[in-house]
Structures are given as structure tokens and as C-alpha cells.
Amino acid sequence: MQSALWSVAGGGSTGSTLPLWFSWYPGSHSPKPWRSFKGILLAVNAGYSASGEIEADDQLLAPNLADFLRTHRTARRPDYPRGLSRPALAAACDVSASYIAQIEQREKTSPSPEVVDAIARALRLTPAERQHMHNLAAPKTSGPRTHSPLSVAEMRELITEDLRAAADDLTPHLSGYVDERWNVLWANQIYEAAYPRLLEVVNILVWFFLVPESRDVMMEWEDEARLTVNWFRWHMGRYQNPQWALDLLRQLSSCEAFRTMYLAERVDFDRHQPLMHLRDPDTREPYSVRVRITDIPGVDTPFQWFIGIKLPFSGPPSLPAQ
Incomplete structure (x- = not known):
């Protein structure tokens, strides 16, 4: 049984899952010092963060x-x-x-x-x-699926009109498609509105730690962020630190919140509780989402269908006041 933040199957003998967010910039193969996404300026491995400058020695190490x-x-x-x-x-x-x-x-x-x-x-x-x-x-071996994955653009070509229609048919619930590197490949308008600017930056970890709006809508941001980092660490270990994961690690090394969670050396497969609690970015009203993940059959390159069933808010009473 899969558990998910918004996860992608992690595989392995434990039947793990991974969070529904991840990637480098679309079509990019090397880090850029600064990159702007429609008004979002991100400090990307340039040695800077909101708190100031970091030294090269502070670059986080891959799992070992x-x-x-x-x-x-x-x-x-x-x-x-x-x-x-x-x-x-x-x-x-x-x-x-x-x-x-x-x-x-x-x-x-x-x-x-x-x-x-x-x-x-x-x-x-x-x-x-x-x-x-x-x-x-384990002895290190190279795998083509993880070390030379399809680009985001190539992955998006796998999202057919039928798949898009199926996601749209789930309105007013959240629905989208995500690859195993946490790239959001396509999503319906409800999903896009629920996670402001996520589709602009493509990658879920980038959104979590470098887009301030994530803290506004994720009512349990710290718990969800920590779980995502723990999944990321598991994913890196399983795939033996592929380049796309190293690029992401380098990008996020300047974020103090990410560093703290990453250096705890924790890995997880399960959510802390079955529901995700969100706040509407326009009305500020809280609501809950029950996440369901489905594998897409008949494709050689794995990606998954994220479905978030919108429900009345059922989280801890203290959350809306925070």
C-alpha cells in the first residue's frame, strides 16, 4: 500500500514511495547561478541564501x-x-x-x-x-534510467490528451502527473491553484524550499518538508547518487531549512498522517486533502498520477490559527 505526500514510487524491497516533487530546471543539464521563473528569483547554488553568503566548504555531501x-x-x-x-x-x-x-x-x-x-x-x-x-x-553500478533520465520535455510528451482529460474530469479535486524525480509534468487547474507557482518551478523540492508561497499554503509545512527531504535522501541512496540528484542537492545547499533536515540523516516511507492540510491561497480558508497515487500502465518510463480528494478541514484545531 502506498503512502504519499504526493509521492512517486521508490521501489526497492520495501515498496517505498517518494514525494511528488522534484527536478532541475526543465531542459537544463548544469547549474545556473541565478534563474528567474516568472517573477520568482531563486538563488541557485551561487553561494547565497536569504541569510547571507555560504562558503564552498558548506556544500552538502551526497548520502554515504x-x-x-x-x-x-x-x-x-x-x-x-x-x-x-x-x-x-x-x-x-x-x-x-x-x-x-x-x-x-x-x-x-x-x-x-x-x-x-x-x-x-x-x-x-x-x-x-x-x-x-x-x-x-552496495557496490556502485550505473543505471541508465537513473543516471541518464529523460528530460522534463521528453517526459511531458508521455502525457497524452486522454491522460489530461482524465485529470480534468476529476475537477474540483486536485490531479496531476509527476515523474520519479518529483517533476510536475502536467496538472489540472485545481492542483495548480492549490500549490502556487509550483508549475513555474516544476520541481517539488525547489518549490518547498525556495518558493515562499509553499509555507503559506502548506499548513504543516515543516512536517511535510521534512518528510520530502527524508524521501529524497532515500532516493539518492537507492539510485547511488545520480547526477540529477547531485545537482538538486547542490542547488539546495544554500537553504538553511533544507540543510538542517538533510543533515539529520533520516529516511522515511510513510506520512505522519493520511491527510494533507492546506490553506486556500485566495480565501485563506483551510481544507484537507486525501492523497491517492496511481501508477500509469503501459509506459516504459515510470510516472504516476496524483489525485488529491478535497475534503472539509479535519486537522488539529490549532492549525488554522497558526
Whole structure:
């Protein structure tokens, strides 16, 4: 069963899903220092953010086993207020402390599946985190679907007139098509109005962190944004850090909110609750959306149909006042 923020199937043995938003600029293959989308000026990997200038050394690193292990080992928990020491973790996994150190220092990048499972048990990782750790430890291989994907323009050619009509027929509910890199390929007017300027920037993560209107309409912006980042981290690990994902990571490195969520080293497959709570950008009235995701059959390149059933607001009473 799929769970979704507005997700795209993540695949893998866990049957994961990924958020319905993502990409680089349409038709772009390299980062641009500044780019304007119909009045939206975005600072894109130019070393600037709303808070000022960032240094090149602050560029975020792609998901890797060393950082993942170190972050989770040193995380505080009731039985280990200062985190787990290397010797304690090593003893629980029946390996040496020096072996754990070698993994954290990037000297050993592909421990055996048995060792990964032992570490996951000792650190009490979730099923998603365990699979992510296996992905990070797997030998690196190139895949054409993830390393040389179709451009946004090419993906949009797959959206036929029948598919557009089917989405329009769902009015007054939200409906659109999204690829597995979180590019919005096409959407009906209800969807477009619900997420202001999303179709202008194309990518959902870009919209979340670089378009201020996202905070106005997403009533639980922080929860939804964090879940999206966690999905993104999972996606990068699964596809072994393809270039399109590295470009996006570089673009968002100047955003402090993204950095904080990304550096937490969390991965997720499930929403915190089944409904998305939105605010109408014109009337400011709150409402709720039940998200449903359907695979599009008969196409070689995967993309999905997002359906958001509009419902009366049913979120926490405190949300509308925030």
C-alpha cells in the first residue's frame, strides 16, 4: 500500500514511495547561478541564501555510509545519553572497534550484508533506515534510467490528451502527473491553484524550499518538508547518487531549512498522517486533502498520477490559527 505526500514510487524491497516533487530546471543539464521563473528569483547554488553568503566548504555531501553510521551511532537515546561508543557498537556486532572506525573514516565502504544487518539491529534502525544502509553499502553500478533520465520535455510528451482529460474530469479535486524525480509534468487547474507557482518551478523540492508561497499554503509545512527531504535522501541512496540528484542537492545547499533536515540523516516511507492540510491561497480558508497515487500502465518510463480528494478541514484545531 502506498503512502504519499504526493509521492512517486521508490521501489526497492520495501515498496517505498517518494514525494511528488522534484527536478532541475526543465531542459537544463548544469547549474545556473541565478534563474528567474516568472517573477520568482531563486538563488541557485551561487553561494547565497536569504541569510547571507555560504562558503564552498558548506556544500552538502551526497548520502554515504560513513556519515550515516556516525550520525546514528552518536545519536542520543535513553539507554545511551551520549550515543553509542565505537567499542560498544563493535561488541554488539561482533566486529572490532577499528572496523567501525574504518567505515566512519570511509576506508571501508562496502561491509558485508551480515555486518550491515548487525549494525542496524544494534542501532535499532527502522526498516527504511536498514534498507537505506544496505543501499549505501552496495557496490556502485550505473543505471541508465537513473543516471541518464529523460528530460522534463521528453517526459511531458508521455502525457497524452486522454491522460489530461482524465485529470480534468476529476475537477474540483486536485490531479496531476509527476515523474520519479518529483517533476510536475502536467496538472489540472485545481492542483495548480492549490500549490502556487509550483508549475513555474516544476520541481517539488525547489518549490518547498525556495518558493515562499509553499509555507503559506502548506499548513504543516515543516512536517511535510521534512518528510520530502527524508524521501529524497532515500532516493539518492537507492539510485547511488545520480547526477540529477547531485545537482538538486547542490542547488539546495544554500537553504538553511533544507540543510538542517538533510543533515539529520533520516529516511522515511510513510506520512505522519493520511491527510494533507492546506490553506486556500485566495480565501485563506483551510481544507484537507486525501492523497491517492496511481501508477500509469503501459509506459516504459515510470510516472504516476496524483489525485488529491478535497475534503472539509479535519486537522488539529490549532492549525488554522497558526
